[in-house]
Amino acid sequence: MVSAVHSHRPTIKANNKSFKSRHATKSSIRAKNKALTQTPGKVEDADPSARKSPHQQLMSKLDRRNKARQLQQNKHKDLVKETRIFDGRKGAPRIVAVVTLCEDGDARAAVKQLLGSLELEGDVPEVGSLVTSVERFKQKLQWLTPPRDLLPTLDACKLADFVVLVLSAQQEVDPHGELLIRSIEAQGISNTTVVVQHLETIDPPKRRPDVKKSLHSYISHFFPTIAKVNSLESPQEASSVIRTLCTQHPKGVHWRDDRPYLLADEVRWTDADGLAVTGVVRGKGLNADRLIHIQGYGDFQIDRICECPTAAPAAASGDSMALDNTESAAAAVLATPTTEQDTLEDLAPEAEMQDISDAVSEVPTNMTDRRGVLLDDHHYFDDDIDAINVPYEAPRRLPKGTSSYQAAWILDEDSDASDLEDEEDVAMVDDAVDPAAPRPEDGVEGLAGPAMTEAMTEYGDDKSEMFVDRAPEQELAEIEAFRRNRGNALDEDREFPDEIELHPNVAARERLARYRGLKSLRSSKWETEEDRPFQPENWERLARIGNYRAVKNKVVSEALVGGVAPGTRVCVYLRNVPADIEKDWARGGGKVLALYGLLRHEHKQAVVNLSLTPSSEYADAVNGGQTPIKAKDELVVQVGPRRLVIKPLFSQAGGTGKNGVAKFERYLMPGRTTIATIVAPVCWGGVPAVFWRRQEGGGMELVGQGSFVNVDQQRVVAKRVVLTGHPFKIHRKLVTVRYMFFNAEDVAWFKAIPLFTKRGRSGFIKESLGTHGYFKATFDGKINPQDAVAISLYKRVFPRGSEEFRG
Structure with a gap:
């Protein structure tokens, strides 16, 4: 027997009829009207607030799968396009740089050893x-052994597709090897592989895995993605390295x-054609403009780009890969410069800036006539220069309607006459003079109320004291003793690093x-305007860029199209190139020669x-007692393809x-990031920057690393000095200050500058006392x-230029 389940009819749920628009929501009405006005055959996006049916949800899932499949296919196409230059026996060789980090490497x-694992031979230089x-x-591999x-x-590592770091099982990485690691990592590195030499010399053999584990722990500190340290003595691991490289x-x-x-x-040099460099184009397309x-050596213009036949892959050095003159002469010209070719001028023409330079060639004459310091954008006390030497006159009470001419005939003793006894008829005629306003010699900031002007001295007297200047000899002795006693406190506190x-x-x-x-x-x-004379x-x-990010995106997008395609073996002819380049390359010494194509405007000088x-x-060196690097000290910086000698701010x-x-x-x-400002060529993008300092013995000391931030000439670098007194x-809020200035004229000049104290109080100069x-x-x-008590003063400092590093 089945028992019937009883349930009450719901009384709070209203089942509205769907065809009655009285109960329809605004979103449903909007969706309905949109469906009525939709163009036949055109699919439009549905209202996101509308509820989807199971069929619509299924279709959106298929759409998501389709979108993911399209993204995957696009990534695969990009990968194939990037690796196409290495495909086949006629493809470009993969550049492999071999770097030894130990002294016995x-x-x-x-x-x-790597070639021997695959039974390959070659005359390795x-x-x-x-x-x-x-x-x-x-595949083809081009080994670089610098x-x-x-x-x-x-x-070599800047050009390499793969970098092989060689460690030693017998010696640790010396300071020079660590300098190489940090510098390579800072400039940017591609795929990295680590191998170890002399592992067979470790006895007993059971210690060898521990040695490899220790080396892996060390190198993982710099390159965390390194999964394994391979032994060159093992043919299996050496062949695995070759397989990875290929x-x-x-x-x-x-x-x-x-x-x-x-x-x-x-590299060839002829008097007729100049310098001709042969190689395979990599990266983006090479544009002749x-x-x-x-x-x-610097920047140069392209004369033409010719096709160069692929040389037979010979197991020899680069010197054996030369081409005959007849073969290069018959090569087809792939690209020539147009009328829009970039020039070598790194500064704007003088004719365009002539009107500006004439206006700022001399210091404005009115600077010598000013009576006060510049505060923000206003020279105080310049509005009424003659008023400084005019004695202060107390405001007078005169009858209404009295003109200045009539006021000159009214004597002070007549101001108490009967016609002035009526309070309703008395008014101040000079609106610019207020008896409650500060006096002109008190400064623009003004003074406090009468309680401030009648403040007592530190001894508690109701009357102000007479100020007497000390003798010059006594004053100098007290200043020297005061500064000598405060010397250690300033060194320990260091709260005023800009104090002078x-x-x-x-x-x-x-x-x-x-x-x-x-x-x-x-x-x-x-x-x-105050800085233009200096x-x-x-x-x-100098080049000025209003919106650096927008211009950067535009310039980088231009390099995506056009030019000689990557993977093409070409011969590039350059104009006005010194013959020393060919001689230096022929001399050898392990130095590689590379051509870097610049983007538009990357040769122009700007504030960087x-x-x-x-x-x-x-x-560690600074904390150990070494003097830190001062601003404008000479440094060597590498920014992308450039290496410059700079004196940064x-x-x-x-x-x-x-x-x-x-x-x-x-x-x-140390311990914080700083902005280094110089005048250097423009660079687009966050290119890494590596800084070194030259040593006396000719070596280089790594200072730090960073990146290219922007080009901004409007950024003001303000040098601050702090004068303390x-x-x-001291009496309540009224203080007599000494040792900040040493004459009354300086007090009057800096009177408008606000005061502050080390503990956060603020104030202003009221009046000068005496002549010291x-x-x-x-x-x-x-x-x-x-x-x-201190004041802060600022002036603008301008960056210095840079030079090409010739080392």
Whole structure:
């Protein structure tokens, strides 16, 4: 017997009739109207808020699968396109750089052991280049064995598709080897493989796995993706390395692959054609209208690009891969420059900037007539220059309607006459003079109320004291004793790194004539007209880029189309190239010669900002007592294909405020990122930058690494100086300050600058006392006797130019 289940009819659920629009929602009505107005045969997107049927959900799942399949196919097409230059026996060889990190490492022996695992032979040079054909994988490998020097190794790794790092089982990686690792990693590296030599010499044999494990732990600190350290003495592991080099897809270096580049297989020089470089185009297409950069020599124009027949793959060095003159003469011309070819001019023409340079050739004459320092965008006390030497006149009470002429005839004793006794008829006729307003000698900031002006002294008297200047000899002795006692405290505290001390005989208004005041470093407006007389000679001729990111995207997109296709073996003829390039290449020495195609505008000089993060070795040296690098010290920087000698300005990283002002830093401090500003050629994209410092013995010390930030000429690097004084007498908020200035004229000149203390109080100069630079100041609260009173002054510093590194 089946029991019936009883359920009550729901009373709170309303089943509205779907065909009645009274109960329809706005979204359903909108979807219905959209379906009525839809064009026949046209599929439009449905309302995202509409509920989907199971069939629609199934279709969207199929759409997602189709989209994922299309993305996968596009990625596969891109992969095939990138690896097409290596396909077949006639493809371009894969460049493999062999770098020894230990002193007993032998790159030549390492290459021989790798080739011997597949029974391949070749005359491997001690330093140089070798091309071998691996018939088993239908690939060609070009081995680069640079000398164990920093710059040749970096040049080889910059071009390599694969980098083989050679370790030793007998010796540890020395400091020079660690310098190579850090520099290679900083400039950008493609696929990396690690091998070890002399592992068979480790006895007993059961210790060999532990040695390999220790080496893997060490190298994983720099390259975490390394899965295994292969032994060259093992034929199985050596052949596995060769298989990886021939079959693995090189990930490349991003900044390098955005530009065309070419490794020189042959270099010829003739008086008729100039320099001709033969090699395989890699990266992007080689455009004849763009410039070519040769590292260490500069930028050059392309005369023509000719097709070069593929040479027979011979197991020899690059010297045996020369082409006959008759063969190159009959080669077809693939590309020639057009009328839009880039010029070698790195500055704007002088004719365009002539009107500007004439306007700023001399210092404005009105600068010598000014009576006060520049605060933000205004020179205080310039509105009424003659009023400074006019004695102060108290406001007078005059009858309504009295003119200035009539007021001159009214004597002070007549101001109490009967016609002035009526309070309703008395008014102030001069609206510009307010009895409650600050006096002109008190500064623009103004003074506090009567309680401030009648403040008591530190001794509690209701009457103000008479100020008496000290004798000059006594004053100098007290200043020396005060600064000598504060020396250690400043070194330990270091809260005022920009503090300077002026000699009592030096006028601050002359010593700091270029400095100005800012109420806020982040928001106060920076008046650029004041800096124009001090600009460098070619400042107005530098390239200016309004929107760096937008222009970068446009220029990089231009390089995606056109030019000689990658994988083509060509012979590039260059104009006005010195013959020393061919002689240096023929001399050998393990140095590689490469042509790097520049993008549009990458030869123009501009104000360049580079990020710089100091290395751990530099931090250890500074913490150990070594003097940190000062701004404008000479450094060597490698930015993409260029290597420059620079003298950078250091400024705070993290962006600027809305006024575009960044604070100048005197030293490269370890542990934080700094912006290095120089005048150098433009570069597009976040290209890595590596910084070194030359040593006395001719070596290079790694300073740090960073990247190319942007091109910004409007960014102001402001150098700050802090003048400090000592509270001499304190009464509540009224303080007498000394040792900041040493004459009354300096106090009057810097009167508009706001004061601050080390503990966060703010105030302003009230009036000068005597002739030795003492002054009264009012603060927003009571200050401590051990506190220091200070003002901040700023001036703009301009970056210096750069030179091509010839090393």
